[in-house]
Amino acid sequence: MGLFQEFSESTSMHGLQRAVSSESKWKRPLWAALVLAGACLATFNLSKTIKDFLHNPTTTETSVHYSPDMEFPVVTICNLNPFSYGKLTGEMDFMAVIKNLVENGFTEEDDIFEYMAQFQRSRDVAITYSLKDLLIECQFDMMPCSADDFLTVPNYKYGDCFVFNKQIPENFTHSNPRYTTKPGPDNGLIMKLDVQQMQYLYTTEDAGFKIVVHSQDTTAFPEDEGFLVMPGTRTNVGLKRTEMSRAPPPYSTCIGLADEYNVDMNVYSLTDGTRYSGEACRKTCYIREVVRQCGCCDILFVCPSEIYNTYEVNETNPYCNATNTDQFFCKKRVLNAFEKGELDCLGRCLPPCEEVVYDVALSTALWPSENWVFVPPGTSMQDAKNIINYYRENMLRVAIYFEDLTEKHVESRPSYDWNRVLSDIGGQLGLWLGFSILTAMEWLELAYDAGIRAGTRKSQGAQAAKVHVQQQGQ
Structure with a gap:
């Protein structure tokens, strides 16, 4: 939880910091609800965007x-x-x-x-x-x-x-x-x-x-x-x-x-x-x-x-x-x-x-x-x-x-190429969550740090078990 706490205090994603770190008893659940609602709305609109893209729509231009x-x-x-x-x-x-x-x-x-x-x-x-x-x-x-x-x-x-x-x-x-x-x-x-x-x-x-x-x-x-x-x-x-x-x-x-x-x-x-x-x-x-x-x-x-x-x-x-x-x-x-x-x-x-x-x-x-x-x-x-x-x-x-x-x-x-899809995705995430490419990099960094920390803990646990076995053998 400490890593996520640290991440929420430094991320550029709006609302998450207040949802995690606010000291007010009523503000924290309010911001958490707002962040969750934004995530739901962004997911709904993103699914429509991807569905439209997969239908390969076209635009006809006459001149x-x-x-x-x-x-x-x-x-x-x-x-x-x-x-x-x-x-x-x-x-x-x-x-x-x-x-x-x-x-x-x-x-x-x-x-x-x-x-x-x-x-x-x-x-x-x-x-x-x-x-x-x-x-x-x-x-x-x-x-x-x-x-x-x-x-x-x-x-x-x-x-x-x-x-x-x-x-x-x-x-x-x-x-x-x-x-x-x-x-x-x-x-x-x-x-x-x-x-x-x-x-x-x-x-x-x-x-x-x-x-x-x-x-x-x-x-x-x-x-x-x-x-x-x-x-x-x-x-x-x-x-x-x-x-x-x-x-x-x-x-x-x-x-x-x-x-x-x-x-x-x-x-x-x-x-x-x-x-x-x-x-x-x-x-x-x-x-x-x-x-x-x-x-x-x-x-x-x-x-x-x-x-x-x-x-x-x-x-x-x-x-x-x-x-x-x-x-x-x-x-x-x-x-x-x-x-x-x-x-x-x-x-x-x-x-x-x-x-x-x-x-x-x-x-x-x-x-x-x-x-x-x-x-x-x-x-x-x-x-x-x-x-x-x-x-x-x-x-x-x-x-x-x-x-x-x-x-x-x-x-x-x-009418829907990759540039427009990425723009629509960025627009939905930015509108509802204040999310950008840099924010995505922050989430990747969080996943990387969490993986490193989990790996370190697993290694330390395995080393401790090995030492314990050696001590029992003596």
Whole structure:
């Protein structure tokens, strides 16, 4: 008790000295009660502070910046009809093929598309649309553009899609990304398109185009994202660019990957050099599972050698054969499991920590007006009506542009780091107990002195016992 008495008289901790050393009979218990109450309140508030810290809370900060030279996004467009009826019937007896497929149990639309894709790959024939068939007029930033400014990329659902403003890295050569310095519908990408409904297959339910607006370093998946534009309309697509930065784990469930390739999570990094995205990861998960279970690649997706080098796959022809019943139903089983979430692709494929997204605002008007359509002089009323009907059923106009040249930055960051935790702990202890770091050192010194004193007493007791034993032996 003497050591604690000495400590209480010299410590910088307020109240303890009065609780131990006060000579007044009523002041000593009062100060002891106050010190005990302060200790209880400090402990309660400290437990809340530690609990908040362990929950890894974040703070989201939004800021808007003006950018006088804005990089235009990548635009991917796809005709909702994947194969041109005229080109298809020029290469095969389409109806006979469909009848044969149905008789053999290939009844779904995707089954037919898969067979067509295999037919196109094996025969090396062009049965999809060319952009020159579809693009009537093109303008970017008030300057003319053409089909040569677009890349053609295959898509399992829409045949061939066409990509504007995409820069291909490394050994590929293409135009540099384009920029715009003025907002408004006249200064973006303006396209006049012809859907060519007369070439639609009976399996295609909707008429129009699917459009995806995305950043340079990501791959578009129009089957899962984007918006539709339909014939007979003019559609204005106003864009706003947003840069998102999520706090890394454990503060959020995101994946932070650098620009370099990551084949395990994103097989598309091998084909077009794009960074990780949640959808690219989920597609990679499915692609790998088909190879693992079926011993072949889904013909509707990419299949670089890196994804099947650990399995027994025919490298000469690694794709599944649409007419091979075993491979077809194996792939079908994997696809059903993927769509039901049974492959755990959703749990593995978290959103990226850094991401650029484009908010889209659509406005639509009937296009063209009847008086705008040019009808040659001398045209009969019926022919004039047919011309207008063709425009309404097949033609569309779409303008994709920035609404303004501002970028929104959304950043989430840890709201409770070690500096704040230590400050809160110090604040609670200082408020209720007058406690500081130096006071903590004093308590450590007390523990050290108490340990030394206990050790000394134990040593002295052992020495005394030894002497006592020796005296009894004599």
